[in-house]
Amino acid sequence: MDSPEEPAVRVVALVLAGGVGARMRGPVPKQFLVVRNKPVLVYTLEAFQRAVAVEDIIVVSLPEWTGIVEQYVKDCGLTKVRAVLPGGASGFESIRCGLRYLEKQYSPEDIILIHDGVRPLLTEEVINANIAGVEKYGNAVTVVPATEALLHTDDGESSSRVVERSHVMRTQTPQSLRLRDLSLIHRQADEMGIHDSVATCTLLIETGHVVHAVAGDNSNFKLTSPEDVALFEAYLDAKGMS
């Protein structure tokens, strides 16, 4: 007798575009900055659109920009984008907004890749490494090694303690896990009185879980300050993407 077919696991990108980007000091939030005729966020969404394993993309945006994002989605043929949702006051809150939607639309076993909208040079290799990491370990956090000397500081001005760099991993995104585990850590955060956390990897640790690293790459950097735009343009030239 045939066994009943397992429903296929879907891979969903949850792209965060809800930050105001104060450090960029620009006229528009950094995810909407137009670089070589295209907003940064569109480059990021295109990386998931190209990735064969990714089925759906959900965008969480600054509330007043959702209409504009929907227009970009239409104009740029981003056919995998299923929803553009208004975000909250922090990354943590924006993930919550996404989570409420995901819990209604997807299955607990589906794999969610949480990614910063301002990391536009994400590769399919890193996306696939995240999916494989979730399948093998239950979660995957993209990291790169620390290559500089690292010093601990309490006051931001002086240090008397070296942090051994071989014990440090610099995190990037995607940070990925099954929907059921994303729901679980946010439920645990509520129970523990955690109202904010820097990232999904920090929330996993704060709620008592072990995170598993997968290799990112230096081109998957976060556009944070004005100099990063020049770096982004240099990468676009080097990769022949402009």
Ligand SMILES: C[C@](O)(CO)[C@H](O)COP(=O)(O)O
């Ligand atoms: C999630 C993150 O990109 C990991 O490096 C980072 O923590 C995001 O920080 P932000 O200040 O919310 O941009």
